[in-house]
Amino acid sequence: MPRRPEHGDYATNLALVLGSKKGERAMDIAKGVLENLADPKGYLERVEVAPPGFINLFLNRGKLLEKVKEVVQEGVNYGRSSLQEEVKVLVEFVSANPTGPLHVGHGRGAALGSALANLLEAAGYKVTKEYYVNDMGRQMEVLGRSLYIRYLQLLGEDVDMPEDHYRGEYMVDLAKELFSLFGDELRGKEEVEALEACRHFASSRILEGIRKDLEEFRVTYDRWFHESSLYEEGRVQSHLERLREKGLVYERDGAQWFKSTEFGDEKDRVVVRKDGRTTYLASDIAYHADKLERGYQRLVDIWGADHHGYVPRMKGVMQALGADPSCLNIVLVQMVSLLRDGIPVAMSTRAGEFATLREVMEEVGVDAARYIFLMRSPDSHLDFDLELAKKQEKENPVYYVQYAHARICSIEREARERGVELPKVEEADLTLLQLPEEWELIKQIVGYPDLVREAAEAMEPHRLTFFLDGLAAQFHAYYNRGWLEPQARVICPDPELTKARLLLVRAVKQVLWNALTILGVSAPEKM
RNA sequence: GCGCCCGUAGCUCAGCUGGAUAGAGCGUCGGACUUCGAAUCCGCAGGUCGCAGGUUCGAAUCCUGCCGGGCGCGCCA
Numbered sequence: 001m002p003r004r005p006e007h008g009d010y011a012t013n014l015a016l017v018l019g020s021k022k023g024e025r026a027m028d029i030a031k032g033v034l035e036n037l038a039d040p041k042g043y044l045e046r047v048e049v050a051p052p053g054f055i056n057l058f059l060n061r062g063k064l065l066e067k068v069k070e071v072v073q074e075g076v077n078y079g080r081s082s083l084q085e086e087v088k089v090l091v092e093f094v095s096a097n098p099t100g101p102l103h104v105g106h107g108r109g110a111a112l113g114s115a116l117a118n119l120l121e122a123a124g125y126k127v128t129k130e131y132y133v134n135d136m137g138r139q140m141e142v143l144g145r146s147l148y149i150r151y152l153q154l155l156g157e158d159v160d161m162p163e164d165h166y167r168g169e170y171m172v173d174l175a176k177e178l179f180s181l182f183g184d185e186l187r188g189k190e191e192v193e194a195l196e197a198c199r200h201f202a203s204s205r206i207l208e209g210i211r212k213d214l215e216e217f218r219v220t221y222d223r224w225f226h227e228s229s230l231y232e233e234g235r236v237q238s239h240l241e242r243l244r245e246k247g248l249v250y251e252r253d254g255a256q257w258f259k260s261t262e263f264g265d266e267k268d269r270v271v272v273r274k275d276g277r278t279t280y281l282a283s284d285i286a287y288h289a290d291k292l293e294r295g296y297q298r299l300v301d302i303w304g305a306d307h308h309g310y311v312p313r314m315k316g317v318m319q320a321l322g323a324d325p326s327c328l329n330i331v332l333v334q335m336v337s338l339l340r341d342g343i344p345v346a347m348s349t350r351a352g353e354f355a356t357l358r359e360v361m362e363e364v365g366v367d368a369a370r371y372i373f374l375m376r377s378p379d380s381h382l383d384f385d386l387e388l389a390k391k392q393e394k395e396n397p398v399y400y401v402q403y404a405h406a407r408i409c410s411i412e413r414e415a416r417e418r419g420v421e422l423p424k425v426e427e428a429d430l431t432l433l434q435l436p437e438e439w440e441l442i443k444q445i446v447g448y449p450d451l452v453r454e455a456a457e458a459m460e461p462h463r464l465t466f467f468l469d470g471l472a473a474q475f476h477a478y479y480n481r482g483w484l485e486p487q488a489r490v491i492c493p494d495p496e497l498t499k500a501r502l503l504l505v506r507a508v509k510q511v512l513w514n515a516l517t518i519l520g521v522s523a524p525e526k527m
Numbered sequence: 528g529c530g531c532c533c534g535u536a537g538c539u540c541a542g543c544u545g546g547a548u549a550g551a552g553c554g555u556c557g558g559a560c561u562u563c564g565a566a567u568c569c570g571c572a573g574g575u576c577g578c579a580g581g582u583u584c585g586a587a588u589c590c591u592g593c594c595g596g597g598c599g600c601g602c603c604a
Contacts, residue, residue: 001561014545016584026584053549053584076582097604139604255602266530266600273602300578308531309599335598379532381597383539396566397552403566414563454543466541473568480568483559491563493590527566 008048009443014311015053026053048412065430067446071507072425079452079514082126083455089293093115093302094214095132098207099143100168104336104369104384105304105355107217111373112333113302114219114460118518120300123456128296132287133226135203137280142166143206144199148186150175151198155184163370174202205425213358217366218520227283236278240271243285248320256285263316263325285317288328298327300459305332333378339413340414364389367521374519375465401512402524404472407479408509409525411490414500420491422506423499434489434502437478441504444471447510452518464515471515 037047045058053505071078092115096106121127131348132216146166152159154175162165178186178201186194207218207224214220230236240256243249248259249271256272258281271282280309291299301314309331314327338345338355360369372389375397376382389396412422433442447468455463482489488503513523 007547011547013585016546019539032541050547099604100539134604137604138576198544253544253602257602275602277602279602304598305532306598307604311531337597373538380540381533400552403564407564407567418563447581451543460543463542463543466543467552469541476567477569478567479563480559482563483565516593 002144005071006405007050007054007061010057010277012055012057015049015055015107029053030055035158051150059448064442064446065433068442068504068507069425069428071445071510072503075510076517078510078512079449080122081124081449081453082268087125087278087298088128088296088513089122089298089300090127090128090294090296091120091300091458092130092132092217092291093300094210095134095211097134097139098203098210099139102210102213102357104338104355104357105341105359105368107360108373109302109333110214110217110219110335111370111460112378113139114330115370115464115519116300116331116375116459117522119452119464120455120463122452122518123389125298125456128222129220130225132223133207133224134280134283135207135284136177136227136231137291140199140203141195143202144195146171147174147178147198147202148191151178151186154179155187171202172207174205178203207290213356213361217357217361217502218370218487225287227287230283230286230290234297235290236282239280239286239289243320246320254514258313258320259316260313260316263312263319265312265316269313281317284314285321288314288317290320292321298329300329300331302331302333305334308332321344331378334381336373336384338381339383340387341433345386346356360386363490364527367402367467368398370519371401371521374461377460377462397465399527400476401468401472401516402522403527404475405509405512405516405523406525406527408505408512411505412502412509415491415498419492420495420498420502424501424504428499428503429496430503432494432497432501433504434479434482437474437481439506441471441478441508444474445507450509458509461519464519468512468515468519471508471512 015026015033026051030053033049033055034049043060043063045060047058048056050056087319093116094102094110096102102110106226107234115200117127117129131351146161147163149159149161150171150456151199153161178198179525184198186197189197211224240249243258244256249256250259251257254274255270257268258271260269261267269281270279274280288299303310311330314330315328318325318328338360364372368389372384403446417420434437444467449462451467455461461518479490482492487493490498490505516523
């Protein structure tokens with residue numbers, strides 16, 4: 001899409017690229033392309049060649065106007081497409097350990113994962129959303145002991161909480177809850193048994209809290225996959241055995257190692273420790289094998305960027321499992337720094353200083369929080385200042401876009417009040433739309449389906465936020481033109497023109513709604 | 528030391544996979560409300576795209592080397 005109008009509505013550098021490859025003059029190739037250009041459906045008004053070899057395409061107005069009618073006819077389905085064949089994709093995201101409440105970093109992953117899942121679905125993929133619950137390992141033991149200590153403290157015993165345990169205030173609350181259920185019953189039991197009860201209680205209650213936070217954040221899952229289920233069925237061991245037969249798992253220094261160097265990793269990785277316990281990598285091998293066995297052709301894992309060092313070994317795991325490593329797409333989302341009045345807020349789970357997702361939701365609202373998380377490329381660090389977000393609430397970008405939607409709803413309400421019926425698609429003569437602002441709006445909404453496909457392919461929902469901002473800006477400019485020019489208003493003196501404009505504006509509203517919905521942000525009819 | 532990400536306007540960031548004169552929001556300054564919602568719009572100002580080379584018709588975009596910031600480099604997850 002060229003910037004300057006004389007370069008057409010679309011432009012291609014095809015001839016320049018071909019010219020450099022074949023060593024021919026680009027201008028000659030461009031002219032040749034022009035002569036052989038087929039346009040059976042008449043989409044093109046005219047085509048020009050410009051030095052040094054650009055081909056500029058000017059779209060046929062009438063054909064574009066028909067597209068506007070399609071927007072209204074297709075409604076919520078406009079912009080959705082279907083792939084040639086069904087592709088099953090599994091999006092796994094957040095997957096935070098159930099050792100404490102979700103913090104802002106998880107919020108970013110949650111917003112991104114859910115929006116990406118919607119986006120892929122809109123592009124025609126068959127999407128499943130999954131949360132991997134790490135309910136095994138040392139951290140779970142530490143969690144159980146942390147709760148046990150809080151519980152004993154509650155009963156008046158003098159026990160110290162070690163530095164490396166979970167010291168957050170929420171553990172005290174859990175201890176109280178535990179006490180109200182069991183009284184001092186646990187104190188009399190064997191420690192092993194009490195710890196097991198604490199572990200189970202803490203992790204299930206915390207996981208329940210996580211589920212509720214996410215639901216409130218408009219994030220839902222098709223499945224919660226528990227790491228422990230892999231062990232109950234003995235599948236971790238069986239997959240390790242299979243890799244051992246392939247020579248990809250071997251013993252050294254009393255431990256079992258996965259030969260990830262075979263696939264480009266810088267060193268081999270331990271899967272079974274000297275003491276016989278498996279590592280998380282062993283679980284991940286079984287888990288990803290399970291994903292493949294379930295028939296997913298494409299696996300999307302969304303990780304915090306601090307886990308980037310694990311990418312090579314996971315790619316290696318895919319190859320070891322006999323899969324193409326390119327079918328595993330790992331999206332690394334950079335850190336979020338939560339600020340309060342410009343001052344960084346510490347976000348350590350164990351130290352118990354929280355910047356929870358719940359806090360953020362309650363302070364700035366779900367719409368604003370989701371939109372801010374989704375505005376930037378996952379590759380960029382994100383500064384999220386709570387105070388600033390609150391102060392600027394009314395200037396927040398999300399309100400700008402939502403306002404455009406609400407404004408159109410308002411226009412439609414006004415039209416009805418004045419006795420103007422909203423036109424049916426066949427009743428409107430769109431050729432009456434002659435303002436440059438209208439042409440710009442038309443071009444933008446017509447380009448929306450391509451945007452959805454491209455954003456999905458790049459796995460970059462943030463492109464939608466920039467599209468939305470641009471569409472809203474174009475609409476607001478259009479609307480404001482009617483401020484001083486009553487004949488440029490949607491509801492104008494000419495009834496036929498009014499019908500055409502109402503239809504256009506309805507198409508704009510539909511596209512705003514569709515894109516906002518993919519992002520999981522509401523499109524209010526009133527604000 | 529090695530690896531990944533980032534470096535674009537005063538601030539926060541886009542830049543559509545190498546195109547034509549680098550964009551937006553916020554902030555500053557100046558304008559537009561007798562009503563289709565001013566949560567908006569219009570305009571001014573603001574740039575050696577971190578630095579230096581290279582690739583070619585053409586580079587913010589690709590390659591190399593530096594500089595600066597963030598994050599990793601466990602028989603933790």
